[in-house]
Amino acid sequence: MLGRLEMSVDECIKAYSELSKEVFHKKRRAPIGIKGDLKERYDSEALELAVKNVLRNRDMDENALLKNPRGTKLLVH
Structure with a gap:
């Protein structure tokens, strides 16, 4: 959020x-299925929808790649 979406710290927290x-x-x-396989603890679709909502609120394409094509680096102290 800080780098790719160029949000302030306060905007990121909100x-x-x-x-x-x-x-x-x-x-x-149960994070473990009947066959002993691991299950996701939270719904990944809910995460995807929430991230798309953040992108829309920033007037960005909700399907935009989050990797910055310019390769901008971000340093947080």
Whole structure:
């Protein structure tokens, strides 16, 4: 968010707070399936929708690649 979306720290905190309410509110009951395979703990579709919502709010294409084609580096102290 800081680098690719060029958001301020305050904007990132606000966006993450809203995103986390949508994504992390409901855990799946058992992270391990009947066959012993690992299951995702949170719904990946909810995360995808939340990220697309952040992109739309920034007037960006919701299907835009999040890798910056210019290769801009970001350093946070």
